[in-house]
Amino acid sequence: MKKLLPTSTAGSLPKPSWLAEPEKLWSQWKLRDDELISGKQDALRVSLQEQHHSGIDIVSDGEQTRQHFVTTFIEHLSGVDFEKRETVKIRDRYDASVPTVVGPVSRPHPVFVEDAKFLRAQTDQPIKWALPGPMTMVDTLYDAHYKSRKDLAWEFAKILNEEAKDLEAAGVDIIQFDEPAFNVFFDEVSEWGVACLERAIEGLKCETVVHICYGYGIKANTDWKLTLGSEWRQYEQIFPKLQQSNIDIISLECHNSHVPIELLALIRGKKVMVGAIDVASETIETPEEVAATLREALKYVDADKLYPCTNCGMAPLPRDVARGKLSALHAGAEIVRKELA
Numbered sequence: 001m002k003k004l005l006p007t008s009t010a011g012s013l014p015k016p017s018w019l020a021e022p023e024k025l026w027s028q029w030k031l032r033d034d035e036l037i038s039g040k041q042d043a044l045r046v047s048l049q050e051q052h053h054s055g056i057d058i059v060s061d062g063e064q065t066r067q068h069f070v071t072t073f074i075e076h077l078s079g080v081d082f083e084k085r086e087t088v089k090i091r092d093r094y095d096a097s098v099p100t101v102v103g104p105v106s107r108p109h110p111v112f113v114e115d116a117k118f119l120r121a122q123t124d125q126p127i128k129w130a131l132p133g134p135m136t137m138v139d140t141l142y143d144a145h146y147k148s149r150k151d152l153a154w155e156f157a158k159i160l161n162e163e164a165k166d167l168e169a170a171g172v173d174i175i176q177f178d179e180p181a182f183n184v185f186f187d188e189v190s191e192w193g194v195a196c197l198e199r200a201i202e203g204l205k206c207e208t209v210v211h212i213c214y215g216y217g218i219k220a221n222t223d224w225k226l227t228l229g230s231e232w233r234q235y236e237q238i239f240p241k242l243q244q245s246n247i248d249i250i251s252l253e254c255h256n257s258h259v260p261i262e263l264l265a266l267i268r269g270k271k272v273m274v275g276a277i278d279v280a281s282e283t284i285e286t287p288e289e290v291a292a293t294l295r296e297a298l299k300y301v302d303a304d305k306l307y308p309c310t311n312c313g314m315a316p317l318p319r320d321v322a323r324g325k326l327s328a329l330h331a332g333a334e335i336v337r338k339e340l341a
């Protein structure tokens, strides 16, 4: 990006109430068949228009065509049985009934490529596309076939690489891998998590991002945050490994979090998508609050490497709140851009 401090979102944006039940994750579609296909496309157009209108520089589909950031991708793979369910603990935090890996996993067809082509046709701005990361995918399944988190993650990494290459060919400028699991399984991140991520981006020419965070503003996550103490130092354990990796950009939560901002020094040299919008609160940040977070980050990130962003996805928020937060992000970045000029 030539523009200084280009803004973007971490991923999801609220869906219109005619498409899916609002203000919740995993909400059911309200349309079916052909109506659902065109409804998703209309929602994508609206989401894009809202990003344009708010002055967001790197735009996305707002994840309007998917029900969930991990599950929707997995639904399109073979080797996973969604009828056969087991209860597992996700991210060591909450129990969930999850599908079972019953055989070798593969991607019979591209998953998001048609959606990405559709988005590409609607805008000339740079576009970013989010995919789940291999470790986070493994962490949402019961594995009755590979019986090894590492082996399953490696297979997913190969599949993600196929999808990423097709997305790149469809004109996606930045591909993001969502790895909230990196914040929990530190030993595995070192042992195989980063290696799987690098396998997923192998051979790509477009820019790549890993998004790590403390999750959506859902109860399981806000309860977990209460147990983390006054200083959240989780990033400290994984940053050195990410700093040495081939990933171009690291996307993380900064605003209203207890992450000591000086930890950003551990990833010096990388581009950083700095979360300056709290997605766990319905209070809309002022532009000055956004600017304050960015100024703090600028102590550790060079200005040409700083990408103002949201802490995480905004799918569960009311639409007017999400719109207000997008505008605040734009206005806050503009304040700091003027100061730097």
Ligand SMILES: [Zn+2]
Pocket (backbone or CB within 6 Å): 010, 180, 211, 212, 213, 214, 215, 216, 311, 312, 313
């Ligand atoms: Zn996130």
